[in-house]
Amino acid sequence: MELDDHAEDLASDLGVDKEEVKDDLQNLVEYSVPVDEAKQSLRRKYGDDSGGGGGTPSAKDIADITPDDSNVTVTGVVLTAGERSIRYQGDDHVIVEGRLADESGVIDYTAWEDFGLEPGETITAGNAGVREWDGEPELNLGESTSLSVDSESLDVPYEVGGEAQLADLRTGDRAVSIEVDVLECERKTIDGRDGETDILSGVFGDESGRLPFTNWDPAPEIEDGGTVRIENAYVQEFRGVPEVNVSEFSTVTALDRRIEVGSDTSTMDVADAVGTGGIYDVEVVGNLLAVRDGSGLIQRCPECYRVVQKGQCRTHGDVDGIDDLRVKAILDDGTGTVTVVLDDELTERVYGGTLEDALEQAREAMDQEVVADRIRERIVGREYRVRGHLSVDEYGANLDAETFEESDDDPAARATAFLEEVDA
Secondary structure, three states, X not given: OOHHHHHHHHHHHHOOOHHHHXXXXXXXXXXXXXXXXXXXXXXXXXXXXOOOOXXXXXXXXXXXXXXXXXXXXXXXXXXXXXXXXXXXXXXXEEEEEEEEEOOOOEEEEEEOOOOOOOOOOEEEEEEEEEEEEOOEEEEEXXXXXXXXXXOOOOOOOOOOOOXXXXXXXXXXXXXXXXXXXXXXXXXXXXXXXXEEEEEEEEEEEEOOEEEEEEEOOOOHHHHOOEEEEEEEEEEEEEOOEEEEEXXXXXXXXXXXXOOOOOOOOEEOOHHHHHHOOEEEEEEEEEEEEEEOOOOEEEEEOOOOOOEOEOOEEOOOEEOOOEEEEEEEEEEXXXXXXXXXXXXXXXXXXXXXXXXXXXXXXXXXXXXXXXXXXXXXXXHOOOEEEEEEEEEEEOOEEEEEEEEEEEOOOOHHHHHHHHHHHHHO
């Protein structure tokens, strides 16, 4: 149901102006208040706390719930339950997030009230709101929801608890538990919602792979390095890839053992890699078709390190840029294309000289494009094996390279294998 339809129904129930109700509803929704909770709030505002029409929500199996449902009654087992703090309407609010399952399937939920949810409990939630989140339905349990713990446990084909490996984590996962090695860790001071605050950021690793993390309430067990167990973490997208978030509600425990961190990375076709929507550690092999504009000698903002154009940073305005080297190149493997981005160190390798050498060449030629031209001559038309972090957004797919090596694969063998696959 569209917001306009919600506003029309609500205005009709309350006997007030639709546009006024719509404006109020829009404001609440923009602050991440679920539509069902926003409607209840407006009923109270306009002096009607009856809950409105609509009758008793129908009982549904989880697999049958769709984003088009407004309210449902559902019975299921709480697989996970983790607290997190969010801010809307200027106030901090503690919510509980997790997953609920019955025999038919699994659904994410957000509880806006303290229902005391515990993993393993079988509950019945009446008048649970439904909203769409990342294309899927999600339950919202609020003050209009009636919730009871059932005496008889439901038998579901899903494991209670959020145990996971890094390779299995996806953006939107919540209340997960992981055991990882702290591979990299750095303390940073950022401008947070309450002013300057310290965080930890770095990279976790386990047997399945690696993922970046942010620890919003620095835990000494993480900062000290080694192996840790983290309970009640959640996963958000950062720069196009999943990132583990450890909050003040997470439990961090140091472990007295080491984890053999997986050194192998996934080698994928470009199309499959792009299809993931973003992956932290991936390898692709393809032909380098072109070096894009904005490669070679560039200048960066001394404040935010973004690339500046004609002395202008889009954030800080007029700046005295600092010189740097970069390559943005188009790689194609026959299934798709990706923009490979090389940092200054990798760019120096393919250029065959240092930043100072590049500046000198540009001065002699009175044209900084000679640096990019030299790089084109060295790499375009060759096949490369690239490993790095892939992000995908509305502007396309970018692979920030950690390694960039000319492939030693036999082109004839690869072509034969490809043709055999096509024939099959």
